[in-house]
Amino acid sequence: MKVTVKAPTVYPIIVPTKMSLHTFNFYLVETAGKLLLIDAGVESDKCWNIFQDVLAAHNYSIEDIDAIILTHHHEDHIGLVNRIRTIKDIPLYAHEKGFNRLQRDPIFLEKRIELYAETFQEMGCGKEAEIEIARMKKARIENESQTIHGEILPLRGGDNLFGFQVIETPGHALDHIMLYHEPSETAFTGDQFIEHSSTNALIDLDENGARTLSLLIYEASLRHLLTIPMSIAYGGHGNIMENPHEIITKHLERIERKSNKVVQLLQEEKTVAALAREMYGGKYETLFSLVMSDLIGHTDRLEQTGEISKTYRDGVFYYRQKQEESH
Numbered sequence: 001m002k003v004t005v006k007a008p009t010v011y012p013i014i015v016p017t018k019m020s021l022h023t024f025n026f027y028l029v030e031t032a033g034k035l036l037l038i039d040a041g042v043e044s045d046k047c048w049n050i051f052q053d054v055l056a057a058h059n060y061s062i063e064d065i066d067a068i069i070l071t072h073h074h075e076d077h078i079g080l081v082n083r084i085r086t087i088k089d090i091p092l093y094a095h096e097k098g099f100n101r102l103q104r105d106p107i108f109l110e111k112r113i114e115l116y117a118e119t120f121q122e123m124g125c126g127k128e129a130e131i132e133i134a135r136m137k138k139a140r141i142e143n144e145s146q147t148i149h150g151e152i153l154p155l156r157g158g159d160n161l162f163g164f165q166v167i168e169t170p171g172h173a174l175d176h177i178m179l180y181h182e183p184s185e186t187a188f189t190g191d192q193f194i195e196h197s198s199t200n201a202l203i204d205l206d207e208n209g210a211r212t213l214s215l216l217i218y219e220a221s222l223r224h225l226l227t228i229p230m231s232i233a234y235g236g237h238g239n240i241m242e243n244p245h246e247i248i249t250k251h252l253e254r255i256e257r258k259s260n261k262v263v264q265l266l267q268e269e270k271t272v273a274a275l276a277r278e279m280y281g282g283k284y285e286t287l288f289s290l291v292m293s294d295l296i297g298h299t300d301r302l303e304q305t306g307e308i309s310k311t312y313r314d315g316v317f318y319y320r321q322k323q324e325e326s327h
């Protein structure tokens with residue numbers, strides 16, 4: 001006898017925002033006799049009220065939720081966790097690599113800021129980096145209220161949780177996971193890919209204290225996802241996606257195009273900071289961290305493909321397109 005497994009029933013919680021993200025999405029999910037919350041939005045009354053409305057519309061209350069599962073540790077995905085758990089101590093699951101971030105381990109966060117400071121210096125940044133590092137130090141103190149309290153249960157790739165496979169998809173964040181319901185090819189994809197914008201592969205500190213090769217890791221995750229059949233992807237922002245593979249392919253093509261542009265601009269030797277000014281103009285200052293993460297990612301990638309090489313002088317890296325050997 002063939003046993004058919006019912007697809008999870010999904011009640012999206014969609015919180016509009018004026019930001020370029022369009023919406024913050026998280027999901028109430030009925031599956032295998034359980035009620036799950038996948039991600040937890042932003043910490044705001046507006047988000048809370050929309051969440052309450054969705055619960056009420058389906059005759060649920062917070063008391064009915066069996067577990068909260070996080071796709072990654074970013075603040076726009078964990079916002080309501082503490083508020084919910086003051087009402088009911090619901091089990092919270094997250095990838096183990098996210099723990100020091102969710103619990104805001106001060107030693108880890110200090111080290112992370114040091115890594116950024118060192119990286120920006122090596123990339124040839126000047127006062128913009130100083131401003132950014134000062135901002136990060138201030139934010140580390142100010143964001144202490146976002147610390148996740150109480151127990152967190154660890155997830156790893158390959159785990160099975162309430163009928164979902166945990167698939168590691170690092171890149172946007174090191175602890176990023178996708179929750180995959182294989183029988184119905186349903187995926188909860190967090191910020192791994194978003195229909196209306198390219199998601200950022202952010203540089204970070206890995207568990208060995210080194211800088212991550214974030215774009216390479218991100219690209220490998222996207223390629224992996226192309227091997228997994230998906231009929232629907234519930235993402236962290238924007239539209240729910242019925243053509244996930246098409247969107248992933250577009251993202252991969254966009255990465256390739258941008259890398260080609262970067263190679264062209266590296267016919268003469270330059271630092272990533274100089275490259276960033278040339279490619280992004282004023283955004284180099286206004287979106288400093290994102291722009292730097294992006295171009296550091298591309299120079300990592302182009303070193304790997306052998307299209308550029310770097311030299312280190314006086315504490316700064318200079319990148320240049322590899323010259324064709326002439327005979």
Ligand SMILES: [Zn+2]
Binds near residue numbers: 191236
């Ligand atoms: Zn997000």
